[in-house]
Amino acid sequence: MTVTTRFAPSPTGYIHVGNLRTALMNFLIARKAGGQFILRLDDTDQDRSKEEYAEGIKTDLDWLGLHWDRVEKQSLRMDRYREAADALRKAGRFYECFETPVELDLKRKKQLNMGRPPVYDRSSLALDEAERAAMRAEGREGYWRFLLNQSRIEWTDGILGPISIDAASVSDPVLIRADGQVLYTFASSVDDIDMGVTFIVRGADHVTNTATQIQIMEALGGTPPAFAHHSMLTGAEDEKLSKRFGTLSLRDLRARGVEPMALLSMMARLGSSKPVELAGSMEELIEGFDVGSFGAAPTKFDPEDLFPLTRHHVQGLPFAAVRERIAALGVSDDLAEAFWAVAKGNITVLADMADWWTLFRDGAEPLVDEGDREFVKQAVALLPPQPWSNATWAEWTAAVKEATGRKGKDLFRPLRRAITGRDAGPEMADVMPLLQKMPQV
């Protein structure tokens, strides 16, 4: 059986790091096994689902190189869900209920007050046809619940290990609403069976869903796939990540200059026993992925940790990869390669290149200590006329040394500060040919 996984976001918003982790794990599992990766848009909620978000999700996945083999849309499969619902009705696993949300809420509160678990009491199951007709005559609209077998539901989770949940501690799930909307739990189960999904990795927030979905899939005559539930991400300060989703959307991270490979490297390893290290390629990521190496405990994630990885990645980029970006800064072709050689070691995100180019093009605001003022003036007077080459720095500093007697740190440091306005930066020998203006001191 070919390994088939899926990423099933509902297009009600953009993807964030939590989603990405799920998507990436499923993608890597499929690729490693030479299987299929399905992108399934869970868009049964007509009100909240938007095409704009569906497009956004695709754009984000593309950006990261998480290409899918197949796209599915639940909104196109409504007939199939109705069919499956009929099958469940015929099998006696589906029953119509009539309590209103307010009534259900009241029941839950009552149960809680009495110290009972807030599990649906199945009172609608006891209704006979005449009573149901009476309900409808009252103007009540029926909705449908799945009748759980009250046994223990067990599976060996790919991350959590053996799990056992007592079905009696869970309410019979509502699968179809009074307005006819097919709910996630149901559509997802039908799809996973129909689409031949063999392995589902999703967040630990779905553990209870998995228990009920296993029964639904079996009732549908299908074989439940293997499951693995990864832990939830929490923020660096232990706050719930959901509160920060706004700042952790992929679009946001992209805007901040985070490189895809840095993000992927982080998400493929964080929370696992394998070290988080920058991968050189998607192949490397696929090769080194092991879903079983993840732990069950909640995982802290600090987006700042993405920047060291991004820097590492950026510094290893060949000139060809950034040629266009550099041209866009206005760097002439003859200087572009030399500029990149100088810039790459001194930036974190590619956008940082702009500052260096501005500095080389316009000159810097010199940093000169009071005690170095005369020395710097004297040195600048010794500068040969432009254009400068890689040899200029050595020749010039030798001449300055000769004239002033300064050497070592006392010689080089003030000159670097005067020319670049900074204490740190690239090799000065390489900087000189890039400078477009004489330093103004």
Place this chain on the structure above:
RNA sequence: GGCCCGUUCGUCUAUCGGUUAGGACAUCUGGUUUUCAACCAGGCAAGAGGGGUUCGACUCCCCUACGGGCUGCCA
């Protein structure tokens, strides 16, 4: 309240009863470098608490505490 999962260096984690409790990232120190980065070498740093079981517990069991998830006509 009920159900499920969890708790080892700052962080992510290894250890399937006996270890000087290991690694990675972060951090610090030293080397190298005009500087930064990179690189090399080294350092600091951990088993939530309490009971058991055992010759011996981070590891197995129970309790407590704490954390996370679920408990929707959301996904």
